[in-house]
Amino acid sequence: MxxxxxxxxxxxxxxxxxxxxxxxxxxxxxxxxxxxxxxxxxxxxxxxxxxxxxxxxxxxxxxxxxxxxxxxxxxxxxxxxxxxxxxxxxxxxxxxxxxxxxxxxxxxxxxxxxxxxxxxxSPEALAASEIELLLNQSAFNDSYEFEEGALTMFGLNLSRTAAFVGKTVKEAAEIFPEIHFVPIAIQRFGTQYTIIPRGDTQFKDGDSVVFITSEGGAEELCRMTGKVNAEIKNVMILGGSKIGYKSARDLSKTTNVKLIEKDRERAFDLADGLPKTLVINGDGRNVDVLEEENITDMDAFIAVTGNSETNIMSCLVAKSKGVKKTIALVENMDYFELSQSIGIDTLINKKLLAANNIFRYIRKGEVVAMTRLNNMNAELLEFKVKPTSKVCNRYIKDIDFPRSAIIGGVIRDGKGHIALGDFKISKGDMVVVCCLPRSIKQVEKFFL
CATH class of the missing domain: 3.40.50.720 (NAD(P)-binding Rossmann-like Domain)
Structure with a gap:
């Protein structure tokens, strides 16, 4: 190409x-x-x-x-x-x-x-949308919607109290047969290796796991992992960048938003354009300023200044003050890959969001949507099934998919399905696939 x-x-x-x-x-x-x-x-x-x-x-x-x-x-x-x-x-x-x-x-x-x-x-609009989705699902550290939420991807870290820790994927499916989610990628604590789970893959304490959920799956996932999808009522945003402005504008419709901007002139412009947001002219790197603005009362802290180090450090300060949800904008990809060990809930990167949006035009087959998983060496792709596709009119269990790829779910007539082996794929279905980079070319051939 x-x-x-x-x-x-x-x-x-x-x-x-x-x-x-x-x-x-x-x-x-x-x-x-x-x-x-x-x-x-x-x-x-x-x-x-x-x-x-x-x-x-x-x-x-x-x-x-x-x-x-x-x-x-x-x-x-x-x-x-x-x-x-x-x-x-x-x-x-x-x-x-x-x-x-x-x-x-x-x-x-x-x-x-x-x-x-x-x-x-618009990388800035993509970042603002990502922030809003993450706050709507505060229990998770990564999320992505397919077809307006018919299927949703969620990422979280497992603790030893999770109901299925110590069990294999197959054992968990037998114990909880009516669940509306399926694991599609796992990264073991302290490693950089991404595992595409199979029936004999065991869930372990500290695993970073990505799930695909259909309607109701998010609530079930929270219940079984001990996570709480707390309502976000008070949000503090550091940085009046385009992302900060867009996030404040969208979030202030349903939440109380405080925005801290260092530049005085920019702060006044933001105050004029954001009537529902409390804009503060101050240096958000100063802990005293954050405490004066009651950071301990905040449910979420979002740092989107132009400096990655400032964003990371201020989120760590917020975390130390008891803020449940922290999101930092970073430009340095080395930082981006360390979010799990840094201690910040989610790092977002404009370049990666823009690249994900563009990459679906590079892939073969009719790719409708695509995202790369945070901190994992895997891609999530949504293919539209054509009459000529090799997967068309076949049961999932009969498709010779590479072991480094997995079908996470299928969207049919706008409804999401957690598709297991006895699910038959039809023309017009939207199929969500998670795969490691080495198997992408093989997977594409199934949807040509």
């Missing part, structure tokens, strides 16, 4: 890095010499220095033979222009990064596809 990425910033470089691992043919365009030199020496890709809105630069990148054009520069105007030009010059599919979420909300009304833009993504 030939892919052009316009913009070698954080999102563009991260995408180029991930896609280069997939043996895709990548061309990266940017005006910044240093960014391109770094990408050129660290990745197996082609780089072109120049303005991506230049027709001659796009032609040099062989836009006429491009399968996917991704415009992720810091300027949404540039991104939209690049996609419009790219489509006219022959790009098969275009994706533009935008910061104005009005474009996403009104994309059908504006009909961006007629302009030449197939998809709009």
């Amino acid at each position: 030939k892919i052009i990425i316009a913009g070698a910033g954080e999102v563009g470089f991260h995408l180029a890095k991930l896609l280069s691992y997939e043996s895709q043919e990548i061309t990266l365009i940017d005006v910044n010499k240093e960014s391109l030199n770094y990408a050129d020496t660290h990745l197996d890709i082609k780089v072109i220095r120049g303005d991506a809105t230049s027709i001659s630069i796009l032609k040099e990148a062989r836009i006429e033979n491009t399968d996917l054009l991704i415009a992720v520069t810091s300027s949404e105007t540039t991104n939209i222009t690049v996609c419009v030009l790219g489509k006219r010059l022959g790009a098969k599919r275009t994706i533009a990064r935008i910061s104005n979420t009005e474009f996403v909300h009104h994309k059908d009304e504006i009909a961006f596809t007629t302009l030449g833009i197939d998809e709009l993504i």
Whole structure:
């Protein structure tokens, strides 16, 4: 697959890095010499220095033979222009990064596809949505919805009091036959290895486990693991970034929100734009400021400043003050992979959220949605079953799936099902699959 990425910033470089691992043919365009030199020496890709809105630069990148054009520069105007030009010059599919979420909300009304833009993504809006979902399901440290919640993925750490610790997956299924959830990935405490569970896989104390749940599964999972899905009433947000603003705006509809912003002018602008949010001008790194604003009364603390270290440290302070739910925005992927041992409930990363959103266009088969699991070397993909798919009209137990992949659930006519061996897959079904990277190509073949 030939892919052009316009913009070698954080999102563009991260995408180029991930896609280069997939043996895709990548061309990266940017005006910044240093960014391109770094990408050129660290990745197996082609780089072109120049303005991506230049027709001659796009032609040099062989836009006429491009399968996917991704415009992720810091300027949404540039991104939209690049996609419009790219489509006219022959790009098969275009994706533009935008910061104005009005474009996403009104994309059908504006009909961006007629302009030449197939998809709009906003990393900031994706992060804000992720935060809202995590607070709605406060017992879990990772979550993702398929088809508006018909199936939901939840991640949590098992304690020794969980009902099925010490039992195998098969034993747990026999003891609790009517449950509406199934484990799809496990990471043992203190290891970096991801296990795709089978019937003989044993649940252990300290395991980080990802489950797929259908309707009612979240409540059952909480009950059986001793977790409490506490209602979040009071939220403190550190940082008036775009993510902080969007989170405060959405959360203040149902919760009491305090937002702390260091910059005085920005704090006044936020106060004008967020009438239901209490905006405080202060330095959230100062423990005295946090205590003055009653951090001990907060149910959740969200740190979304532009500094990863500040976000992590302030969340640790919040945790030490008894705050139940902490979420930190981090840019450094090394930190991101350490969330379980750091002691923060959830770390979120804009680059990874954007990459997940874009990656489904890279996968073969009709991939409707995709996410990478936090701290695990596994992907969760939602495929639409075609009449020609190898899985069509077959029972799950008869499908020769690789051992490093598992079907977590099936959505049929908008209803989620925890699909076990005697479930028959039909045309039009949405099938959610969890797999390790090495088995992705094998899995894709089942859905072509």
